[in-house]
Amino acid sequence: MTGWIILALIGVLFLAYLGIGVYAASVLTLPVRNFNPELNPGKYGLEYQELRIPARTDKLEIAAWYIPSDENRRVIILVHGRDNSRTNGFIDLFVPFAAKLHKAGFSVMMIDLRGHGQSADSRYSFGIKERRDVLGAVDWLEQQGFQPGKIGVLGYSLGAGSVIGAASEEQDIGAVWLDSAYADIRPVLMGSWTKLTGAPQLFAYPTEWMVRLLYGYDIAAARPIDEIGKIAPRPIFMAHCQEDNLIPISHLDRLLAVVPNAQTWIIPECDQSVLPEPIVPDAFNGHAVGYYFHPDEYTRKVVQFFTDNLE
Numbered sequence: 001m002t003g004w005i006i007l008a009l010i011g012v013l014f015l016a017y018l019g020i021g022v023y024a025a026s027v028l029t030l031p032v033r034n035f036n037p038e039l040n041p042g043k044y045g046l047e048y049q050e051l052r053i054p055a056r057t058d059k060l061e062i063a064a065w066y067i068p069s070d071e072n073r074r075v076i077i078l079v080h081g082r083d084n085s086r087t088n089g090f091i092d093l094f095v096p097f098a099a100k101l102h103k104a105g106f107s108v109m110m111i112d113l114r115g116h117g118q119s120a121d122s123r124y125s126f127g128i129k130e131r132r133d134v135l136g137a138v139d140w141l142e143q144q145g146f147q148p149g150k151i152g153v154l155g156y157s158l159g160a161g162s163v164i165g166a167a168s169e170e171q172d173i174g175a176v177w178l179d180s181a182y183a184d185i186r187p188v189l190m191g192s193w194t195k196l197t198g199a200p201q202l203f204a205y206p207t208e209w210m211v212r213l214l215y216g217y218d219i220a221a222a223r224p225i226d227e228i229g230k231i232a233p234r235p236i237f238m239a240h241c242q243e244d245n246l247i248p249i250s251h252l253d254r255l256l257a258v259v260p261n262a263q264t265w266i267i268p269e270c271d272q273s274v275l276p277e278p279i280v281p282d283a284f285n286g287h288a289v290g291y292y293f294h295p296d297e298y299t300r301k302v303v304q305f306f307t308d309n310l311e
Contacts, residue, residue, distance in 0.1 A: 028189070028207060029123040029215055031115035032083040039087040041067050044099040055114065056135035063118035064137060067098060067108040074150050074310040075107040077137050081157030081180075081288055082124070085117030086110035089156070090291045091279050097291060097299065104303045106152075111137050113162065123215050126185040126222035127161030134166035138173060148172035152306045156180050156288045157247070161224050167234070168227035175235040175309035177302060180288040182247045183254040185222035229258045235309040236262040237301075239290055241270035246287040265301060269293060 041048040051064040065086060069075075078098060080089035090097055098108045113130045114122035122129070134153060141151055151172060155163035156179035164181065167173045182188050208219050228236070236259055240252040249266065256262060267290040272278050278285075279292065291298045 029125075031113075031122070031124060033085070033116060034083060034088050035085045035112070035117045036087045036092075039092060039095050041065055041095055041098065044096060046099055046102060051140070053136050053140045055132040056139055057132050058129070060114050060122060060132070061120040062111055062114065062133045062136055064109055064111040064140075067102050067110075069102055069105055069107040071105050072107055073146075074105070074152070074306070075109060075141055075146055076101055076152045076154055076306055077109045077111065077134060077141075079111060079134055079153065079155035079159030079163055080113065080116070081155075081159050083116070085112050087117065089159075091289065093291060093295070097295070100299045101303065101306075104307070106303075106306065107146075109137050109141060113158070124158070125215070125217050126158065126219065127165045127224065128217050128222055130158065130162035131165030131169065134162055135170055138166070138170055142172065149174035150310050152177070152310050154179070154302065157182075161185065161222060164224040164228050164231070168230035171234075173231075173234070175237075175306060176231055177237045177239070177305060178255075179239045179290060180241065180244060180247055181224060181238060181251065181255060183223070183225040183251040186220050188247055188251075189219065225254055225258060228255055232259050232261065235305070237265070237305045238262050239265040239267055239298075239301075241267045241286045241288075241290050243271060244286040245282070246284050263305065265290075267294060267298075 046067050049066040051066055053062050053064055055062050078086070078094065080086060080094065086094060088094065094110065098110055101108050111133055112119040113133050114120060115124065138151055149172065152175045153163045153167060153173055154177040160178040160181035163176055163178060167176045212218050238252055238255060240249050242249060252264065256264060270286045270289050270293050272280065272285050279289065280287065
């Protein structure tokens with residue numbers, strides 16, 4: 001009898017273990033929608049088109065803005081990070097940043113990744129599926145007459161992982177700017193597991209199992225380090241805050257080992273402790289805030305990089 005009780009208890013504990021994995025998988029992969037329609041290009045005096053375009057392959061509906069330049073020969077696609085959108089990227093400065101690129105002579109396309117902003121519902125896949133949204137933007141731009149090599153892409157954090165995947169598959173992308181890119185998402189998630197899911201790290205393994213079972217992809221497959229080499233010899237620029245609490249700068253070092261000819265900028269002074277009020281939760285201090293702290297230098301470097309490499 002005692003043996004059966006012990007087996008029953010083990011069974012109950014195992015089911016609870018899996019159940020918490022189901023819950024954590026749901027929390028981990030569910031984007032938070034942040035979209036402020038008042039932060040649109042029109043606020044900055046820009047003419048723009050409101051678009052709904054199909055992602056490549058699965059045709060999921062992706063919301064976007066297209067801001068044409070009078071030149072209309074070179075274009076940059078801007079890709080936001082996790083739980084952001086085309087309105088609130090770069091700590092609510094994504095649209096004014098786009099306005100500066102437009103002033104420099106570029107057409108600009110801003111997209112909401114799947115599950116974010118006004119795009120169709122979806123779960124995170126840490127760049128595995130989000131790349132299709134970037135590729136859908138490329139397809140639309142080429143339909144408007146943009147030539148191969150004249151399309152640049154800039155992404156940060158989740159957007160950077162998505163951009164690496166897209167550019168590794170699409171040779172028509174002429175140049176790539178990566179901000180706060182991860183080499184491998186799994187150690188990032190392991191390092192911030194409790195903050196992201198609310199569950200002890202003990203439950204990371206059943207969570208990974210449940211992501212595969214419920215959502216059809218493997219977290220461990222989100223490894224931009226295995227794909228970035230396919231972008232070369234096309235130009236790559238990697239920017240990363242020197243002190244990043246979420247994605248350590250060691251990820252830049254790992255990526256750079258694969259593409260040693262990439263340009264880099266290790267951004268100093270990204271610590272929000274110098275500000276009157278925090279701009280991000282402290283666990284994300286220093287992550288993808290380079291533009292916020294250094295807007296003029298950041299813009300100058302981006303404009304120079306794409307001017308040099310989309311000709």
